[in-house]
Amino acid sequence: MRYIKEIPHPAFRVGLYVWNNKYLIKIEAGMYEQTYKISEMDVSSEDEVIRLVDETFLQRVNDRFAQMHEDFLNTIERHEFD
Incomplete structure (x- = not known):
């Protein structure tokens, strides 16, 4: 994977890469x-x-991050470790 550049954003780290004939946007x-x-x-x-x-895209990404966090907290709660 080859790093191309960072896309500035105040809340996220957004990186642009190229790999296997695809551009990857990693947030x-x-x-x-x-x-x-x-x-x-x-x-x-x-x-x-x-x-x-x-x-608009980044707002949806932010919503998805919130959902990911909620999902992760829920699974931790279901599988409380002693």
């Missing part, structure tokens, strides 16, 4: 991560991929 928040893969055949440039990372 990290704390201990959680989301990765989106886009075929190089579906876009014409890196700039086009970067434009996909708009505020």
